[in-house]
Amino acid sequence: MSSMLHLKLPGRSDAIRSFKAQGGKIAGVLPIHYPRALLRSFNLLPVEIWGPPRIDPVFGSAHLQPYICSIVRNALSFVQTNPFQTVDVLLVPHACDSLQGLGSILLDFVPPEQPVLPLYLPRGQGMNKASFLQKELETLYQKLKNITGYSPSQDEMMQKILYEEEADQKLASLHRQRRNLPLSDIEFYCLIRAREFLPAEKFSEIAQQILDQVRDEILSGIPIVISGILPEPMALLNEITQMGGMIAADDLACSGRRLYPPGRSQEPFLRMAESLLGAAPSWSWGSPIQDRLEHLMGLIQASEAKGVVFYNIKFCEPELFDLPSLREGLQAAAIPSTVVEVDINDPLSNQMLTRIEAFLEMIA
Numbered sequence: 001m002s003s004m005l006h007l008k009l010p011g012r013s014d015a016i017r018s019f020k021a022q023g024g025k026i027a028g029v030l031p032i033h034y035p036r037a038l039l040r041s042f043n044l045l046p047v048e049i050w051g052p053p054r055i056d057p058v059f060g061s062a063h064l065q066p067y068i069c070s071i072v073r074n075a076l077s078f079v080q081t082n083p084f085q086t087v088d089v090l091l092v093p094h095a096c097d098s099l100q101g102l103g104s105i106l107l108d109f110v111p112p113e114q115p116v117l118p119l120y121l122p123r124g125q126g127m128n129k130a131s132f133l134q135k136e137l138e139t140l141y142q143k144l145k146n147i148t149g150y151s152p153s154q155d156e157m158m159q160k161i162l163y164e165e166e167a168d169q170k171l172a173s174l175h176r177q178r179r180n181l182p183l184s185d186i187e188f189y190c191l192i193r194a195r196e197f198l199p200a201e202k203f204s205e206i207a208q209q210i211l212d213q214v215r216d217e218i219l220s221g222i223p224i225v226i227s228g229i230l231p232e233p234m235a236l237l238n239e240i241t242q243m244g245g246m247i248a249a250d251d252l253a254c255s256g257r258r259l260y261p262p263g264r265s266q267e268p269f270l271r272m273a274e275s276l277l278g279a280a281p282s283w284s285w286g287s288p289i290q291d292r293l294e295h296l297m298g299l300i301q302a303s304e305a306k307g308v309v310f311y312n313i314k315f316c317e318p319e320l321f322d323l324p325s326l327r328e329g330l331q332a333a334a335i336p337s338t339v340v341e342v343d344i345n346d347p348l349s350n351q352m353l354t355r356i357e358a359f360l361e362m363i364a
């Protein structure tokens, strides 16, 4: 029997309600990287907004060029048209040009009721990224202080940092032990994506319950690595299982590229910066493609995956830009790969499923 049935994994609305009932407030956070511990220090629960899928994107479409991805289009619609009173602050990290554009639209053209806070991430080569990010986090602290009227001490921040680091360690263990967990792909992704909205302490508690069930038996299925932004629609995961595949390792922006190691410094801002910068290589940090390729090869080797599915969001330029070099590198190492594209508002297409199925048959 599936272990998830015993877990009582809270949903997003439950997590928000329960945090607010204890006097906390909610920060709506756009993708990808941001300092969870800093928000928690101001008693703000970060709740991530990856789209969301399956909403009416009309408002966003009216303010964006047609070649902007569905994550940004949906996010703009969601922020402006959803009953959004549950969110007290919006954080928009500048992970890509489209998200940077979204930040400008929300700040200058169609501001929502909530304060909008941008966060710049270091992407340049040769710069001191930790120092840049440390200063950005200090600036964000000042803005949050002005909004909330609260000034958390260094000790309070360190306590929150340690909670987040523990949750990040558990998340990394779940990924490492993926093939020995008693979870299907859909269950695994429901669990790890709960990190997008659960308080770190709650996530750690649930993750530990699953880690306690690690077994010697290895999950069956044709092992693959999935790379891209996020596994939406999530029905994809059931389809892959039914086709005989299993996701043995993950290079998705929402999950595998956010396995942050603990920071080292005793200075909270620098420690948070060190931790964020320890994530897997990606264009969002300006990483060289060779680093991405080596990271992918490492995932393939560790998970014994037989191929890579690049599961891309339509019009996601940063992913598209890296794709030819990554596939060329994989091909040189005789590792098969395939590419499919989705719009998070569309149902799974038969054409795409057929392509994945044919790929699984080829590598089996």
Ligand code: SF4
Residues within 6 Å of the ligand: 031, 069, 070, 071, 072, 095, 096, 097, 098, 099, 229, 313, 315, 316, 317, 318, 319
């Ligand atoms: S899907 Fe790509 S282009 Fe769109 S927000 Fe994410 S990273 Fe940016």
